[in-house]
């Protein structure tokens with residue numbers, strides 16, 4: 001019995017030692033670090049999910065910003081570094097990119113379980129990332145975006161029709177649902193040439209499958225943290241980012257679209273056409289073709305719909321901004337009440353409004369970069385050596401809310417970007433809705449195009465205001481979501497302007 005009790009204590013002591021082994025990592029290196037808790041580290045909500053984990057980052061950011069340029073963290077049991085100073089963020093994203101060119105996700109993806117996702121540039125690393133990124137970049141040239149624009153305009157017209165019909169029911173609209181319908185239709189149209197019918201069908205299949213692309217994200221996030229911290233489990237626990245049924249749905253969709261196009265000799269300058277050209281030039285496999293189309297879909301619709309819905313919410317809340325924006329949009333309408341591709345690019349206030357909404361509500365709130373080779377970071381005489389294999393966090397959201405970076409950061413104030421100031425904020429790495437450096441969002445230009453088209457269409461045709469159903473005192477980021485999704489939805493009232 002004594003031996004048994006001794007053994008139990010010995011095993012418990014071993015496990016405890018293993019769990020707290022790294023808790024003194026930062027103290028030994030004289031890097032300030034908050035006290036970590038056993039099994040929870042410094043990011044308890046990453047595991048407990050009572051609140052979104054970004055609020056753990058907020059607490060730490062506010063406590064240390066201005067005092068030190070970086071802070072040491074422990075995630076579960078692994079040391080991590082969080083960067084606070086924009087100059088060092090620039091080092092990681094741009095100047096010393098070579099040391100930080102991969103992210104941790106790329107090591108967790110299983111090519112057998114996720115054959116299609118495994119080829120998404122976001123998940124690739126090193127030379128394969130470079131090669132695929134270069135391969136896909138020409139999909140977003142000005143000419144191709146211009147060719148896609150009429151498809152976006154078609155969806156905009158359908159959205160106006162839908163709102164005009166639904167508005168008669170006198171119920172508020174969830175801006176998130178409305179924006180998701182818009183981006184699902186735009187993206188399906190621009191990739192496959194297919195009308196997803198989000199505005200007319202009760203439960204369109206593409207929208208449903210799009211939703212399921214991300215439906216397991218909360219559980220995946222917990223699994224990822226566990227696997228990162230207990231690397232020996234990596235052979236036993238596998239992560240599947242997307243169910244095979246959903247992957248198969250998109251493969252079939254692409255095959256049907258391909259067959260239709262080849263049989264009917266249809267010529268369209270869309271993403272599928274781009275992928276067909278890639279196949280003809282580089283002989284890429286059908287799997288790779290499907291993988292490119294699913295990447296466009298998965299990256300294209302969710303992030304943009306989150307961005308559009310938050311922009312609508314802020315515009316609805318800020319009547320002065322809404323009136324000023326409407327004036328700009330209306331003065332740029334053509335005789336058919338449409339906005340041309342060129343005019344959309346020229347509208348500076350629209351650009352400022354959208355970027356201010358992205359500042360306050362970036363869809364991707366935090367990123368991490370994996371160090372591939374020991375490197376020293378230094379700011380204001382304070383140095384740290386980031387070791388190979390260390391994950392470095394960049395808390396995009398909290399940098400955007402830092403009063404040292406933005407005056408009155410909780411105020412929605414698009415005029416802060418007047419006189420070309422936007423570029424300066426982006427260059428200084430204090431505004432990073434699309435990330436920065438060589439791994440900056442690949443679809444940024446497409447995202448801006450579809451989002452601005454949606455906003456301009458709504459503002460030209462409707463007066464919008466926030467409905468009391470919105471839980472916004474204050475808005476809370478959903479505890480289990482990976483992207484910036486607010487609890488309870490963003491409910492808005494729409495009033496057709498033609499009624500005035």
Ligand code: HEM
Pocket residue numbers: 103120121122123133295296297299300301303304307362363364367368432433434435436438439440441442443444446447448451
């Ligand atoms: C408003 C909408 C969008 C936002 C806010 C957004 C944001 C971002 C951010 C922040 C990153 C960098 C991730 C990091 O720093 O770790 C990123 C990467 C990426 N985005 Fe977007 N994105 C948007 C729309 C799109 C669209 C429409 C597409 C494609 C159709 C797209 C494709 C990608 C890809 C492929 C990457 C990975 C790039 C690489 O690692 O080289 N995104 N996005």
